[in-house]
Amino acid sequence: MGNDCKAFAINSHNYNYCVLLGGFAQLNHTVWMNPYGGWSVYHILNETVEMPVFRVSAGNGVSVCNSWLTGTPSSLNETSTSGDLDLGSPLTTFYKHPLVDDWEKWDIAEVIFSLYTNSNEVVRLRFSGSGTSKMSWFSLSNLLSSPWTDLHINADVSDFTLSLDWIAHFRTFYINSVFGGCTMDKGWMVVVDGLDICPWTFSASYPAFLYALGYQKRLWSDANQFGNADDLVVSLLLQL
Structure with missing residues (x-):
């Protein structure tokens, strides 16, 4: 019955709920694609499941913004899903x-x-996910915690946006504080899909994932103050 349930979930895109018969005749269960180990079955007993739903690797030529906004969802089979989320x-x-x-x-x-x-x-x-959309969750008002001591719900920010329209979508997942021209801008994090008006967005390959080193915002134009990450992952904490 487990395989029938899995097939139902794939075909109907109803990944949340599936009634398992046989040995679980008395209980409703959730069948869930676990990217680190195939399919798992959970009781629906107010469980919370953290599930990775998006990943991009740095420097592979993919537009993070376009992939998130309009990219076609990935194939749902155990092998490809496990591989897609293998950070190695x-x-x-x-x-x-x-x-x-x-x-x-x-x-x-x-x-x-x-x-x-x-x-x-x-x-x-x-971030709080309650009442959000795939675009609105990434905002200062939804922020619950960050690794930087000066980035919190009352922080002074100039930009906190998933998609920055005025720079042709080259900056996404962008959190900035001081907007004073390319050499004076300070911020915490940005995903750069391509070179824009500021020289500090140059990278040998795109996308580039920049994050402030230490515990506070940094000057974007000083490359030594930022790390370059290998992978970006968005996960959902789901209440089942």
């Missing part, structure tokens, strides 16, 4: 779970934005 293997494209485009259908408790270097998490931002 850089992606040549992107991984996107269909949940991203069905955002409003789910009870999302939190959204977790992570950057990784050498498979180690170097940035972790937590």
